[in-house]
Amino acid sequence: xxxxxxxxxxxxxxxxxxxxxxxxxxxxxxxxxxxxxxxxxxxxxxxxxxxxxxxxxxxxxxxxxxxxxxxxxxxxxxxxxxxxxxxxxxxxxxxxxxxxxxxxxxxxxxxxxxxxxxxxxxxxxxxxxxxxxxxxxxxxxxxxxxxxxxxxxxxxxxxxxxxxxxxxxxxxxxxxxxxxxxxxxxxxxxxxxxxxxxxxxxxxxxxxxxxxxxxxxxxxxxxxxxxxxxxxxxxxxxxxxxxxxxxxxxxxxxxxxxxxxxxxxxxxxxxxxxxxxxxxxxxxxxxxxxxxxxxxxxxxxxxxxxxxxxxxxxxxxxxxxxxxxxxxxxxxxxxxxxxxxxxxxxxxxxxxxxxxxxxxxxxxxxxxxxxxxxxxxxxxxxxxxxxxxxxxxxxxxxxxxxxxxxxxxxxxxxxxxxxxxxxxxxxxxxxxxxxxxxxxxxxxxxxxxxxxxxxxxxxxxxxxxxxxxxxxxxxxxxxxxxxxxxxxxxx
Amino acid sequence: xxxxxxxxxxxxxxxxxxxxxxxxxxxxxxxxxxxxxxxxxxxxxxxxxxxxxxxxxxxxxxxxxxxxxxxxxxxxxxxxxxxxxxxxxxxxxxxxxxxxxxxxxxxxxxxxxxxxxxxxxxxxxxxxxxxxxxxxxxxxxxxxxxxxxxxxxxxxxxxxxxxxxxxxxxxxxxxxxxxxxxxxxxxxxxxxxxxxxxxxxxxxxxxxxxxxxxxxxxxxxxxxxxxxxxxxxxxxxxxxxxxxxxxxxxxxxxxxxxxxxxxxxxxxxxxxxxxxxxxxxxxxxxxxxxxxxxxxxxxxxxxxxxxxxxxxxxxxxxxxxxxxxxxxxxxxxxxxxxxxxxxxxxxxxxxxxxxxxxxxxxxxxxxxxxxxxxxxxxxxxxxxxxxxxxxxxxxxxxxxxxxxxxxxxxxxxxxxxxxxxxxxxxxxxxxxxxxxxxxxxxxxxxxxxxxxxxxxxxxxxxxxxxxxxxxxxxxxxxxxxxxxxxxxxxx
Numbered sequence: 001x002x003x004x005x006x007x008x009x010x011x012x013x014x015x016x017x018x019x020x021x022x023x024x025x026x027x028x029x030x031x032x033x034x035x036x037x038x039x040x041x042x043x044x045x046x047x048x049x050x051x052x053x054x055x056x057x058x059x060x061x062x063x064x065x066x067x068x069x070x071x072x073x074x075x076x077x078x079x080x081x082x083x084x085x086x087x088x089x090x091x092x093x094x095x096x097x098x099x100x101x102x103x104x105x106x107x108x109x110x111x112x113x114x115x116x117x118x119x120x121x122x123x124x125x126x127x128x129x130x131x132x133x134x135x136x137x138x139x140x141x142x143x144x145x146x147x148x149x150x151x152x153x154x155x156x157x158x159x160x161x162x163x164x165x166x167x168x169x170x171x172x173x174x175x176x177x178x179x180x181x182x183x184x185x186x187x188x189x190x191x192x193x194x195x196x197x198x199x200x201x202x203x204x205x206x207x208x209x210x211x212x213x214x215x216x217x218x219x220x221x222x223x224x225x226x227x228x229x230x231x232x233x234x235x236x237x238x239x240x241x242x243x244x245x246x247x248x249x250x251x252x253x254x255x256x257x258x259x260x261x262x263x264x265x266x267x268x269x270x271x272x273x274x275x276x277x278x279x280x281x282x283x284x285x286x287x288x289x290x291x292x293x294x295x296x297x298x299x300x301x302x303x304x305x306x307x308x309x310x311x312x313x314x315x316x317x318x319x320x321x322x323x324x325x326x327x328x329x330x331x332x333x334x335x336x337x338x339x340x341x342x343x344x345x346x347x348x349x350x351x352x353x354x355x356x357x358x359x360x361x362x363x364x365x366x367x368x369x370x371x372x373x374x375x376x377x378x379x380x381x382x383x384x385x386x387x388x389x390x391x392x393x394x395x396x397x398x399x400x401x402x403x404x405x406x407x408x409x410x411x412x413x414x415x416x417x418x419x420x421x422x423x424x425x426x427x428x429x430x431x432x433x434x435x436x437x438x439x440x441x442x443x444x445x446x447x448x449x450x451x452x453x454x455x456x457x458x459x460x461x462x463x464x465x466x467x468x469x470x471x472x473x474x475x476x477x478x479x480x481x482x483x484x485x486x487x488x489x490x491x
Numbered sequence: 492x493x494x495x496x497x498x499x500x501x502x503x504x505x506x507x508x509x510x511x512x513x514x515x516x517x518x519x520x521x522x523x524x525x526x527x528x529x530x531x532x533x534x535x536x537x538x539x540x541x542x543x544x545x546x547x548x549x550x551x552x553x554x555x556x557x558x559x560x561x562x563x564x565x566x567x568x569x570x571x572x573x574x575x576x577x578x579x580x581x582x583x584x585x586x587x588x589x590x591x592x593x594x595x596x597x598x599x600x601x602x603x604x605x606x607x608x609x610x611x612x613x614x615x616x617x618x619x620x621x622x623x624x625x626x627x628x629x630x631x632x633x634x635x636x637x638x639x640x641x642x643x644x645x646x647x648x649x650x651x652x653x654x655x656x657x658x659x660x661x662x663x664x665x666x667x668x669x670x671x672x673x674x675x676x677x678x679x680x681x682x683x684x685x686x687x688x689x690x691x692x693x694x695x696x697x698x699x700x701x702x703x704x705x706x707x708x709x710x711x712x713x714x715x716x717x718x719x720x721x722x723x724x725x726x727x728x729x730x731x732x733x734x735x736x737x738x739x740x741x742x743x744x745x746x747x748x749x750x751x752x753x754x755x756x757x758x759x760x761x762x763x764x765x766x767x768x769x770x771x772x773x774x775x776x777x778x779x780x781x782x783x784x785x786x787x788x789x790x791x792x793x794x795x796x797x798x799x800x801x802x803x804x805x806x807x808x809x810x811x812x813x814x815x816x817x818x819x820x821x822x823x824x825x826x827x828x829x830x831x832x833x834x835x836x837x838x839x840x841x842x843x844x845x846x847x848x849x850x851x852x853x854x855x856x857x858x859x860x861x862x863x864x865x866x867x868x869x870x871x872x873x874x875x876x877x878x879x880x881x882x883x884x885x886x887x888x889x890x891x892x893x894x895x896x897x898x899x900x901x902x903x904x905x906x907x908x909x910x911x912x913x914x915x916x917x918x919x920x921x922x923x924x925x926x927x928x929x930x931x932x933x934x935x936x937x938x939x940x941x942x943x944x945x946x947x948x949x950x951x952x953x954x955x956x957x958x959x960x961x962x963x964x965x966x967x968x969x970x971x972x973x974x975x976x977x978x979x980x981x982x
Contacts, residue, residue, distance in 0.1 A: 031919050035922065062811055082574070286668065331561060428518040
């Protein structure tokens with residue numbers, strides 16, 4: 001029966017002479033392309049290294065570091081997650097490791113580890129497996145769509161060659177460590193591992209993130225084919241765009257459009273009730289986040305809305321109920337250069353809270369589908385894709401126990417104008433009003449349209465939008481506190 | 492008996508009327524100064540918040556976030572260190588939190604916590620206490636000398652006012668959490684805590700990092716005095732320079748000058764012996780870093796030397812013996828803008844290894860006293876101060892179990908020239924040779940002088956320099972491997 005491993009299992013070899021003739025032009029070409037890549041800085045390259053044990057993955061990484069200019073290559077290796085890492089979504093550390101544009105990251109098959117583990121069990125839960133594969137595919141799709149090129153190398157050899165290689169390693173006490181218990185198991189169950197590899201490759205092969213099988217029994221051949229694959233990746237002029245996913249999240253909540261029109265902007269609360277209720281809700285919130293059950297949860301709050309909608313004031317009413325060691329407020333402004341060199345979600349992944357903590361975003365990743373869309377900072381295809389990427393991102397947070405709540409504080413244009421004027425006349429608030437605010441104000445209809453589309457596409461049960469009238473600041477603040485408190489209490 | 496707390500313990504108050512008159516001009520002035528500070532970007536401001544419990548430290552932080560533009564203010568609050576944090580020097584998380592120039596960091600008294608704890612014990616080990624205080628002072632000195640302004644606020648009130656305030660907090664279940672067990676202890680032992688505070692303030696007060704005592708019983712007064720202190724800090728045109736420490740480290744090893752002259756540049760090894768010994772040392776190293784005892788250690792390797800001295804080749808001979816998940820190689824190049832906004836050691840603190848891991852620096856923090864000195868990127872006072880700062884830094888690493896080894900690979904100018912020529916003619920090495928290398932070569936005597944001074948001032952028993960002749964690459968590589976292996980085996 002023919003298989004994708006046919007060639008590799010023939011253990012093809014390259015003579016030293018043949019290799020010597022190939023080596024120099026290959027190295028020159030590789031370096032030349034690496035420098036072009038570095039200068040162009042239009043993408044990062046991630047090389048995923050996976051495959052059968054004993055096939056020389058570690059040596060290959062050394063080789064790439066030697067053949068390429070190592071100053072622009074980083075090895076992304078992951079150990080078993082630490083306790084600290086386990087307090088975050090598991091994919092966070094992969095996100096954090098993404099190399100900047102112009103450079104190369106060599107990623108040990110970490111992304112595939114959970115799948116490999118699942119497949120190596122006797123009984124595989126097909127739903128769980130499907131979910132893991134889908135999660136890996138989404139991760140890769142998001143990277144590729146955001147200028148991270150991915151190639152995946154699977155190192156393979158025949159049963160006999162593997163046996164010989166493992167025995168060689170085991171025979172020397174100082175290389176025996178390279179064969180861990182798992183490897184010995186692998187060694188016993190070649191067929192099973194082979195089949196597992198095949199399934200992973202089939203499930204995750206894509207034009208934009210392709211697998212290449214590297215025949216690994218012979219060192220010369222392994223080096224040559226690896227270098228060739230990397231060279232081909234560098235030489236590719238544009239990276240393939242992943243097909244767009246179904247934009248509807250499974251958790252999307254059916255909601256009418258025109259949510260902003262339908263709000264009761266006259267909603268208000270008396271000063272007296274406000275003071276009393278504020279204290280009451282702050283007390284409840286303060287208690288709720290100190291419950292023992294919250295230690296396995298986290299809270300991610302997003303605040304969006306037109307300028308002067310009262311985001312800062314609402315946030316301060318929350319933080320006053322909190323212990324400064326438990327929360328962080330993140331004011332999101334324009335991305336800095338080193339952030340621009342990564343996929344736009346990268347900088348938010350760096351700020352997600354660990355279990356037991358609270359992160360409050362004053363503006364957020366929704367900038368992608370708001371200001372970046374309206375001002376043209378993001379291409380149409382990029383912000384359109386972002387709805388799905390954001391839903392996936394928030395799903396990752398929710399899966400690790402995050403309560404994700406998103407608030408849109410809605411004011412009418414008239415109310416905004418009067419606040420702008422008041423700010424201009426307040427000596428310690430006029431810093432809050434800039435020419436940009438007036439420019440944004442002229443874009444009011446565009447923001448309304450973008451916001452409505454955003455609500456429609458990203459209002460999910462795992463991360464719902466709370467669209468609140470905020471012409472009366474007190475009313476809005478109480479509503480915010482109430483919704484947060486109730487969500488935490490229910491969770 | 493008169494004390495520094497006399498005024499604060501009179502619990503001075505400010506009437507609402509008086510406060511109302513003061514508030515507006517103060518807020519305007521504060522904001523104006525914050526923006527000047529942001530625009531000037533010549534320093535960061537760290538406000539240390541400490542003091543007696545129940546004095547309203549948390550409220551004060553909220554206040555500063557409200558009065559200042561919060562987008563440029565970050566709260567630096569630290570919980571009990573996590574397991575992960577404990578695997579690093581304790582001061583690392585403080586270093587990592589340093590805000591960039593132009594912005595403000597509000598730091599809960601974390602730095603002082605260990606001292607407070609030690610002092611609150613019945614029996615205080617005076618040597619340990621002295622060491623802790625000295626460590627805090629060094630930390631502050633280093634920050635201030637590197638453009639981080641520090642002011643320290645101590646919130647204080649009378650015994651009666653504290654009692655009243657704590658009882659008020661305890662009476663409400665939703666504020667009672669603010670009083671933890673420690674606070675109740677504090678409440679019982681007012682005198683002791685008062686005395687402790689006095690000792691800390693006396694021990695760590697300095698013109699460049701001064702303490703201000705804030706009378707805190709009355710809210711208006713507390714706000715007014717806090718805002719005043721921050722305003723004064725902003726208004727200070729230049730920051731005080733800390734006095735320079737005794738540059739001699741207690742661990743400095745007496746060594747002759749002219750170490751480079753005295754090397755045996757003819758030292759070499761035959762190809763045959765090289766191959767055999769290389770494998771032998773790699774095996775030993777490979778085994779040593781997998782010993783159980785290494786889990787509580789870490790390894791920090793620094794490689795310096797003239798261009799083309801063979802740093803990269805030596806590093807690769809080490810990494811081939813290591814598991815890619817255990818080590819990281821860090822190629823140090825010119826600092827990026829966000830790194831320039833922090834003290835120069837900041838970016839290296841981000842790369843120090845946790846226990847059980849290995850960090851290999853291809854060039855390092857010694858750039859400060861080499862290229863930055865020679866090219867004039869650092870002021871004379873800055874690089875002269877750096878010797879001590881570096882010794883302290885390495886001491887912090889060593890105290891947490893790091894084996895710190897520093898290698899200078901020494902080649903003769905003739906050997907360098909022949910390697911430059913060879914590189915120029917090697918199609919896959921010519922990327923390694925740039926006009927900068929030729930320029931550096933012309934600075935040979937300056938580098939020699941700087942290197943000798945560096946050896947003399949930073950060769951310590953906790954982080955020794957290994958100055959090795961490297962005209963014969965094989966010989967140098969073996970020496971490096973040998974020294975590392977022996978150091979790890981001994982540790």
